[in-house]
Amino acid sequence: MKRILLLCALVPFTFMTSAQNSRPNIIYILADDLGYGDVSALNKNSQIPTLHMDQLAREGMVFTDAHSSSAVCSPTRYGILTGRYNWRTRLQSGVLWSYDPPLIPESRTTVASLLKQSGYHTACIGKWHLGLGWQQGENGKVDFNKPILGGPTAIGFDYFYGITASLDIPPYFYIKNDRITATVIDSIKGATGKGFWRAGPIGNDFKHEEVLPQLTQKATDYIKEQAAGKQPFFLYYALPSPHTPILPAKEYSGRTHTNAYGDFVLMTDDMVGKVLQAVKEAGIENNTIIIFTSDNGCSPSADFKELKAAGHYPSYIFRGEKADIYEGGHHIPFIVKWPGKVKAGTTTATTICLTDFMATAAALTHRALKDNEGEDSYDLLPLLLQKGVYQRTYTIHHSIDGNFSIRNKNWKLEFAYGSGGWSAPREKAARTQQLPPVQLFDLAKDIAEKNNIAGKNQEIVKQLTHQMEIIINDGRSTPGAKQSNDVPVNYLKYR
Numbered sequence: 292m293k294r295i296l297l298l299c300a301l302v303p304f305t306f307m308t309s310a311q312n313s314r315p316n317i318i319y320i321l322a323d324d325l326g327y328g329d330v331s332a333l334n335k336n337s338q339i340p341t342l343h344m345d346q347l348a349r350e351g352m353v354f355t356d357a358h359s360s361s362a363v364c365s366p367t368r369y370g371i372l373t374g375r376y377n378w379r380t381r382l383q384s385g386v387l388w389s390y391d392p393p394l395i396p397e398s399r400t401t402v403a404s405l406l407k408q409s410g411y412h413t414a415c416i417g418k419w420h421l422g423l424g425w426q427q428g429e430n431g432k433v434d435f436n437k438p439i440l441g442g443p444t445a446i447g448f449d450y451f452y453g454i455t456a457s458l459d460i461p462p463y464f465y466i467k468n469d470r471i472t473a474t475v476i477d478s479i480k481g482a483t484g485k486g487f488w489r490a491g492p493i494g495n496d497f498k499h500e501e502v503l504p505q506l507t508q509k510a511t512d513y514i515k516e517q518a519a520g521k522q523p524f525f526l527y528y529a530l531p532s533p534h535t536p537i538l539p540a541k542e543y544s545g546r547t548h549t550n551a552y553g554d555f556v557l558m559t560d561d562m563v564g565k566v567l568q569a570v571k572e573a574g575i576e577n578n579t580i581i582i583f584t585s586d587n588g589c590s591p592s593a594d595f596k597e598l599k600a601a602g603h604y605p606s607y608i609f610r611g612e613k614a615d616i617y618e619g620g621h622h623i624p625f626i627v628k629w630p631g632k633v634k635a636g637t638t639t640a641t642t643i644c645l646t647d648f649m650a651t652a653a654a655l656t657h658r659a660l661k662d663n664e665g666e667d668s669y670d671l672l673p674l675l676l677q678k679g680v681y682q683r684t685y686t687i688h689h690s691i692d693g694n695f696s697i698r699n700k701n702w703k704l705e706f707a708y709g710s711g712g713w714s715a716p717r718e719k720a721a722r723t724q725q726l727p728p729v730q731l732f733d734l735a736k737d738i739a740e741k742n743n744i745a746g747k748n749q750e751i752v753k754q755l756t757h758q759m760e761i762i763i764n765d766g767r768s769t770p771g772a773k774q775s776n777d778v779p780v781n782y783l784k785y786r
Contacts, residue, residue: 314410314523314656315629316579318514318570319648320563321371321527322624323364323418323457323534324613326589326605329556330624338549338603339556343564344626347583351628352637352675358698359587359645360667361689362613362620362712364457365420367586367645368529369394372401372421372446374649374665376687379766379776384693386420389461389491390433393422393441400664402652404447406525409656412517413450415443416510417529419466420456435462435476435492438469445469448527452509458502458531461491465505472496485537485551485592500538502531507562511569518573525652528566532559535592549601552593577630580655584645585623588613591713610740614691614712616705617740621688633675642698644686647671650769666767666774685758685768692718695782697759701735704745704755706782718785728786731755 331337332348333355360370365386366377373395382394395401403413424440425433443451452467463479464471473494481490488499510528517524532555539554543561547553563583570576589605590613598605611617625643627633649665654672667687673679686698694711697704705711708728709721716724731745731752745752759782766774 315632316517316523316575317406317411317525317652317655318566318579318581319371319525319527320566320581320583321368321417321529322559322583322585323530323532324587324590324593325533325556325559325585325624326593326607326619327585327609327622327624328604328607329533329589332626333624334604334607336602336604338598338601339547339553339560341556341560343560343567344583344624346567347563347581347626347628350630350635351581351626352633352639354625354627354643354674355638355640356642357584357623357625357645358642358686358688359585359621359623360687361691362587362615363691364534364586365394365422366689368419368421370644370646370667371648372403372527373399374402374646374660374668376646376667376689376768378687378689378693378695378780379666379778381778383778383780385691387422387456389456390425391422393424393445395421395441395446397441397445399446400661401447402649403443403525403527405649405658405664406652406656407447407449409658410523412520412522412524413448413527414513414517414524415448415451415453415527415529416513417453417506417527418457418531419443419451419453419529420460423455435464435471435473439466439471440469442466442469450513453506453529454502454531457534458499459488459535461489461493463488463491463493463497463499465494465497482536485535485594487535487592499536500540503538503558503562504540506531507565511565514566514569514575515573518575530559530562532562533593534590537592549603550594550597552598552605553601553603580627580629580632582625582627582648584625587621587623588615588619590614608738611710611712611714614710615714616688616690616694616696616707616711617714618734618738619714620690620710620712627671627675629675634677637677639674641674641681642686642700643669643671643674643681643683647683651675662772663774666769666771669769682769685762687759687762687768692785694718694785695759697755697762699755699758701733702751702755703732703734703740704752704759705730705732706759707785711785
């Protein structure tokens with residue numbers, strides 16, 4: 292009889308344990324302006340030994356053809372959290388600034404709200420850069436002491452600790468949930484050089500040099516706290532580095548023999564290592580998915596001339612840089628570790644997009660997406676588990692100027708006279724040079740995008756242009772009912 296009672300008691304425990312194991316913890320680490328060529332596991336000629344990123348690559352799957360949906364910060368972050376292209380919103384070019392309102396409405400499903408509905412505790416730590424609802428005082432000016440509306444905790448995150456935007460964009464505060472942590476507000480002058488930041492309001496507990504380690508400490512503390520409980524968790528850790536201001540701590544200065552940027556990448560890698568160590572020490576390594584990626588390519592603020600002299604190329608073999616429609620703008624590192632599920636040391640050359648996180652999270656939790664959710668998101672599990680077929684056929688890229696390109700297999704059609712961004716030729720110069728209004732590249736033969744073959748392949752140009760129009764007009768690039776874009780979208784407005 293005692294044996295029967297013992298078995299009955301074990302059944303709920305076994306079921307509960309099985310349920311927990313079927314819902315892995317998810318940690319999404321997003322670097323800021325990290326180039327594909329900065330990761331030594333992806334670039335044998337990298338002059339920066341990224342030991343911890345390399346460890347992830349050895350223990351997980353490397354995606355060698357991963358792309359951010361945009362070549363700059365805010366739009367990419369929108370795509371990651373919503374599974375929808377940013378250009379379907381009001382953000383048709385550029386990024387959000389200091390006091391811009393929230394880009395993600397509270398009515399839209401995000402990865403965080405989806406996972407929260409599935410029983411996850413959800414946290415956002417780090418850089419936000421998706422707009423905040425700052426309230427005004429009676430004098431019509433921003434009252435920093437009032438609750439902040441429309442932030443992370445309004446769209447699915449249970450907990451937020453982070454900064455408003457890039458570390459060079461004011462106001463400079465730590466925000467916990469919906470309030471700043473500062474007790475006194477002052478102002479700070481701008482800084483120049485690699486340590487660039489803009490002048491603006493600053494809290495009395497905020498020092499630019501301390502932000503990266505401070506946020507990492509919050510991330511590791513969160514991991515330890517959540518590991519002690521029974522609820523699965525999702526941590527979106529948006530690093531503020533190696534974006535400007537480039538501020539390597541003293542113990543990293545000079546270690547890479549490249550320049551301050553290289554040393555800052557090394558420091559960033561160490562912060563990734565601290566997260567990996569926290570997971571291991573918490574005993575949750577075998578039931579935690581870790582995703583590591585970057586929001587776009589490397590910025591010219593890194594000083595490419597100095598890095599080249601040291602034999603380092605952040606954009607690897609790709610043309611262009613952050614902001615560009617060329618590969619250097621959006622071809623980014625993407626590594627996934629999931630012990631026991633994703634085979635260690637594997638690589639895939641399949642073209643994916645950061646918008647795919649939404650559909651992947653839905654598949655992990657056995658949640659079917661509605662027609663108005665994740666309209667540009669495809670499930671990555673077939674690639675990760677090496678079972679089934681990944682469904683993406685077309686991928687849309689977007690530059691800081693608002694130029695589009697469409698990718699299908701080896702073909703990439705760019706609707707731009709030039710880079711659509713910061714590298715030469717910029718759009719104005721390219722028009723002056725009377726360069727063609729579209730660029731077509733066969734990336735299988737020309738990954739450096741040197742030879743525009745649009746003139747010799749008009750049928751391919753026509754077919755890809757037609758598909759571009761369908762994806763815009765349907766309000767989605769995935770199968771499902773037609774949806775509406777938030778604003779009219781004109782992919783030819785550059786002409």
